[in-house]
Amino acid sequence: MLKSYLKTAWRFLLKNKTFSLINIVGLATGTLCCLYILLYVQDQYSYDKQHKDVKDIYRITTTLELTGDKHDGAASSPPIAPAMKNDFGEVLQYTRLVNTDGFGAKQHLLRYKEKSFYQQDAVYVDSTFFDMFNFHFVSGNANKALAEPYTIVLLKPVADKLFGSEDAVGKMISIDNSFGKHDFKVMGVIDESAGESHIKASIFMAMNSGGLGDYVRKNTAWAGNNFLYAYVKLRPNTNAAALEKKLPEFLNKYGADQLKAIGMKKALHLQPVTSIHITPGHEHELTKTLDPSFLYIMILVAVLIQVVACINFMNLSTARASKRAKEVGVRKVIGADQGDLMKQFLGESFMLTLIGVAVALPLLVVLLPYLNQVTHSDIRLTFFINYKLWVMLAGMVLVTGLVAGSYPAFYLSAFKAIKVIKGNFTNHISAGGIRKTLVVFQFWLSIILISGVIIIYSQLNFVKNKDLGFDQNQKLIFNFYTATTQGKMKNFANDLKGLAEVKTVSNADNYLSQFVPHDHGVYTAGGNMATATDAQNINTDEFFAKANGIKIIAGRDFRIGDSSRVLINETLCKRLGLNPQTAPGTRLYTQYAPDPVTFVEVAGVMKDFNYNSLHMQVKPFMLVYQKDPQYFNVMVVSTDSKNYKSLLGKMESLWRKDVIDAPFEYSFLDTEVQKQYETEVTLSQIINAFTVMAIVISCLGLFGLAAFSAEQRSKEIGVRKVLGASVTGIVQLLSKDFVKLVLIALAIATPVAWWAMSKWLQAFEYRVNISWWMFALAGMLAxxxxxxxxxSQAIKAARMNPVKSLKAE
Incomplete structure (x- = not known):
C-alpha cells in the first residue's frame, strides 16, 4: 500500500512539473531560512554551556546609586570576590578578569625574534581562571598555566602568527603596552572549539605580573573601582538566591565607611554565567550581549516563513482541485475510503517536503559563509555531526508535511464520488475564501517585514545624519598603545602641525564615541560627596574642544598652562544648580577617602553633545585639563584635505621618522561613531535577507495562483476578447482580486508593525517618529x-488566441 502511495505521488509530481517546482522551491527556501535561524538561535543560547559545573558559576554584578543616578554594572570592585571566598563557606572558588581596554591598553605590541605586531583583546586573570572556565588547550596544561608571574596563554591564531609551526609552550615573548614592556613565558595555547563564551580574549596574562595586575591585587576599594569582572563557583546544591540575600550585610561589613564617604548606595548580585550573553541591560559588558526578545522574533520569523511556504502548497493544491476531482471520484468508486485518500495526499506532501529539505541542505552549506556574514556569527559545518540538527530536520519535515498537506488532503478526500464523476463539483472545490485568507496572511507578513526594514533604515539614517553637537568629519585618530610610543607623541604632533592640510592636533586619554572609563563625583561649595553629581570625564590638552568642534557657550576654552581647570557640559551645569552664564570661575570639589578634598575650577561651559551613542541620554560630563603628557595615549587630528591618499602618505613618513618601530595605524572618527550601531546594522541585514526570502516564497505562490486562475478563467477571457476586451482590461480583471487582498493585508499589518517597531525604537533615547508614509510605502512596495x-501571468492569458480556449465549446 505504501509503495502504491509513493508511486502515485511521484507520478503526480512528474506530471505536474510547474506545480511541483513552485512547491519544491518554496519549501526549500523556507526550510533553508527556518533551519539557519534555528541553528543561529541555538548557537546564541549555547554560550558558556561547555564549562564544567557551569550551573554553579556566577558573576558578581553591581548596582550603584549616586545622587539619583542608578547604574547596573557587569563589573565589581577588586576585593569583593576574595572576601566572599573567605567569608562564605558556600563559595568554593573565585576568579577575576580585567580587560585592559579600559586602562588605555587597547593594543599590545607582541614581539618574538624578528616578528612583531599589535594585538588587541588582552586580559589579566587570576591563576584560578582556567580551573573555573573550560577552554580547549591545544598545547600546555590548564592547571598550571598562570600560576607563575609573567606567564601567558595565547589564542591559537595569535600563537600561529608568532610562532608558525613551532611549539609555543615555553617560548618567551615581549609585550609592550601602556603599562610598560615585559617578557612573558607562554604556558599554553587555546582555541574556541570547546564552545562559545562571553569571555573573548586573545591574550590571557597572569594577574600577578606587576602593573595593572598588582594594582588589582592590592586594591582595597569597596565603593569605587568597579572595573573588574569577578566570578564565584558555589558548592553543589547551594541556593544562590539565599547567598545573595547575605550580600548587603557582607558589603556593609567591609565597605560602609567608604560608601558613606562618597554618598553611594551599592548592591551586589549573583548572575548565572549561562545567562550573561542573553541578558542585556548591564553597563560595561565584557562583550556585546543579545536581547532574548530579538531571538524570539527570529524564531517567529522562522516559523512564519515556513508557514508561508506551507500556505503555497495549500493554495496551489486546492486551486488544482478541479484537476483531481475525477481522480478522487474514481478511487472512491473502486473502494478507496477517505482515510486512504488522505494518506495518499499527505504522502505527496511529505514527499515534496523531503525533496525540499534535500535541496535546502546543500544550499545551506553553500550559503553558510554569506549567512554568517549577515548575522555576524560563526556557525560551522561541524553542526552536521550534531544530533540536534537531525532532530530539528525530522521535526520540520513532520510538522511541515502535516501543516502543508492536512487541509488539501482533507479537502480533496471529501469529494462525493457520484457528483464529481458527473462533473458536479463546483460547490465542493470553491475554497476561495480560505485561499484568499492565506494570501492575505502571506502579504501581512511581507508588509510587516518591509515596514521593519523601512523603519530600521530610517533610524540608522537618522543616527548617521544627526547633529551630535561635535564635528566628526575629517578627523583622524591615532592611538599610542605603548609607553615608548607615548613618549613620541609630542614630536609627532609638532611635525603634523607643519602640514598644510592639518588644522588642529590634540592629545587626550580617549576620543569621542568611545566608552568613557573615568568618572568623579563633584559638588559645589557647601556640599559633600553625599550630594555629589557623578560626571564622566576625559583628560585632554588645550586643543581638544577646538579639534572636535565642541561649542563653548559660556566662559572660555582651555589655555596653555591652565592648572586644575575643567570644561563642563550643560547637563552637569544644570545638575549642579549652576547658571551656565555665571558658572565659569566656580570651584568643583571631590574627595575619595583617604585622599584629601581636591578642587577644580570651571573654565567654560560646553553645549551638550552626544559623546556616547544615541542609545543613551547625554550625561554629566567634563573635560579635564592636563599638561602632563603621561596622561595621553590618543591623538585627534582635525584636517582639511581633499586628497587623503596624499595626506596619509605624508603622515606615514612622519610616523616612520618619529615613532620608528610601531606600525602606522589610524582610524576616522566618523567611522568610529558609526561602529556604535553595529548591532542595529546587523539586525537590518538580517531583516533585509529574510524579508527578501519571505517575499520570494510569497511571490512563488502568487505566481502559481495567478497561473491557475488564468487557466480556470480561460474561456471567460476568450469570450471577453471576442467581444472586444483589451489586453489592459483583462489584466485589470485578473489583478483586481489580488490588489484587494494586498490592501486588506496592509490594513491588518500596519498596527502590528507600528507596535513592534515602537518597541524596538525605545532602545534609542534619540529616535525617528514613526509616520504613516512608512506603512504606505511598505504597502505600495507589496x-x-x-x-x-x-x-506576468495575466498578460500571457490576455494575449492568448481566444480560438484555442473556445474551440471545445
Missing part, C-alpha cells in the same frame, strides 16, 4: 511586487 507577479 502592491508592486504582487502586481508584477500576477501581471
Amino acid at each position: 502592491m508592486i511586487i504582487a502586481l508584477v507577479t500576477v501581471s
Whole structure:
C-alpha cells in the first residue's frame, strides 16, 4: 500500500512539473531560512554551556546609586570576590578578569625574534581562571598555566602568527603596552572549539605580573573601582538566591565607611554565567550581549516563513482541485475510503517536503559563509555531526508535511464520488475564501517585514545624519598603545602641525564615541560627596574642544598652562544648580577617602553633545585639563584635505621618522561613531535577507495562483476578447482580486508593525517618529511586487488566441 502511495505521488509530481517546482522551491527556501535561524538561535543560547559545573558559576554584578543616578554594572570592585571566598563557606572558588581596554591598553605590541605586531583583546586573570572556565588547550596544561608571574596563554591564531609551526609552550615573548614592556613565558595555547563564551580574549596574562595586575591585587576599594569582572563557583546544591540575600550585610561589613564617604548606595548580585550573553541591560559588558526578545522574533520569523511556504502548497493544491476531482471520484468508486485518500495526499506532501529539505541542505552549506556574514556569527559545518540538527530536520519535515498537506488532503478526500464523476463539483472545490485568507496572511507578513526594514533604515539614517553637537568629519585618530610610543607623541604632533592640510592636533586619554572609563563625583561649595553629581570625564590638552568642534557657550576654552581647570557640559551645569552664564570661575570639589578634598575650577561651559551613542541620554560630563603628557595615549587630528591618499602618505613618513618601530595605524572618527550601531546594522541585514526570502516564497505562490486562475478563467477571457476586451482590461480583471487582498493585508499589518517597531525604537533615547508614509510605502512596495507577479501571468492569458480556449465549446 505504501509503495502504491509513493508511486502515485511521484507520478503526480512528474506530471505536474510547474506545480511541483513552485512547491519544491518554496519549501526549500523556507526550510533553508527556518533551519539557519534555528541553528543561529541555538548557537546564541549555547554560550558558556561547555564549562564544567557551569550551573554553579556566577558573576558578581553591581548596582550603584549616586545622587539619583542608578547604574547596573557587569563589573565589581577588586576585593569583593576574595572576601566572599573567605567569608562564605558556600563559595568554593573565585576568579577575576580585567580587560585592559579600559586602562588605555587597547593594543599590545607582541614581539618574538624578528616578528612583531599589535594585538588587541588582552586580559589579566587570576591563576584560578582556567580551573573555573573550560577552554580547549591545544598545547600546555590548564592547571598550571598562570600560576607563575609573567606567564601567558595565547589564542591559537595569535600563537600561529608568532610562532608558525613551532611549539609555543615555553617560548618567551615581549609585550609592550601602556603599562610598560615585559617578557612573558607562554604556558599554553587555546582555541574556541570547546564552545562559545562571553569571555573573548586573545591574550590571557597572569594577574600577578606587576602593573595593572598588582594594582588589582592590592586594591582595597569597596565603593569605587568597579572595573573588574569577578566570578564565584558555589558548592553543589547551594541556593544562590539565599547567598545573595547575605550580600548587603557582607558589603556593609567591609565597605560602609567608604560608601558613606562618597554618598553611594551599592548592591551586589549573583548572575548565572549561562545567562550573561542573553541578558542585556548591564553597563560595561565584557562583550556585546543579545536581547532574548530579538531571538524570539527570529524564531517567529522562522516559523512564519515556513508557514508561508506551507500556505503555497495549500493554495496551489486546492486551486488544482478541479484537476483531481475525477481522480478522487474514481478511487472512491473502486473502494478507496477517505482515510486512504488522505494518506495518499499527505504522502505527496511529505514527499515534496523531503525533496525540499534535500535541496535546502546543500544550499545551506553553500550559503553558510554569506549567512554568517549577515548575522555576524560563526556557525560551522561541524553542526552536521550534531544530533540536534537531525532532530530539528525530522521535526520540520513532520510538522511541515502535516501543516502543508492536512487541509488539501482533507479537502480533496471529501469529494462525493457520484457528483464529481458527473462533473458536479463546483460547490465542493470553491475554497476561495480560505485561499484568499492565506494570501492575505502571506502579504501581512511581507508588509510587516518591509515596514521593519523601512523603519530600521530610517533610524540608522537618522543616527548617521544627526547633529551630535561635535564635528566628526575629517578627523583622524591615532592611538599610542605603548609607553615608548607615548613618549613620541609630542614630536609627532609638532611635525603634523607643519602640514598644510592639518588644522588642529590634540592629545587626550580617549576620543569621542568611545566608552568613557573615568568618572568623579563633584559638588559645589557647601556640599559633600553625599550630594555629589557623578560626571564622566576625559583628560585632554588645550586643543581638544577646538579639534572636535565642541561649542563653548559660556566662559572660555582651555589655555596653555591652565592648572586644575575643567570644561563642563550643560547637563552637569544644570545638575549642579549652576547658571551656565555665571558658572565659569566656580570651584568643583571631590574627595575619595583617604585622599584629601581636591578642587577644580570651571573654565567654560560646553553645549551638550552626544559623546556616547544615541542609545543613551547625554550625561554629566567634563573635560579635564592636563599638561602632563603621561596622561595621553590618543591623538585627534582635525584636517582639511581633499586628497587623503596624499595626506596619509605624508603622515606615514612622519610616523616612520618619529615613532620608528610601531606600525602606522589610524582610524576616522566618523567611522568610529558609526561602529556604535553595529548591532542595529546587523539586525537590518538580517531583516533585509529574510524579508527578501519571505517575499520570494510569497511571490512563488502568487505566481502559481495567478497561473491557475488564468487557466480556470480561460474561456471567460476568450469570450471577453471576442467581444472586444483589451489586453489592459483583462489584466485589470485578473489583478483586481489580488490588489484587494494586498490592501486588506496592509490594513491588518500596519498596527502590528507600528507596535513592534515602537518597541524596538525605545532602545534609542534619540529616535525617528514613526509616520504613516512608512506603512504606505511598505504597502505600495507589496502592491508592486504582487502586481508584477500576477501581471506576468495575466498578460500571457490576455494575449492568448481566444480560438484555442473556445474551440471545445
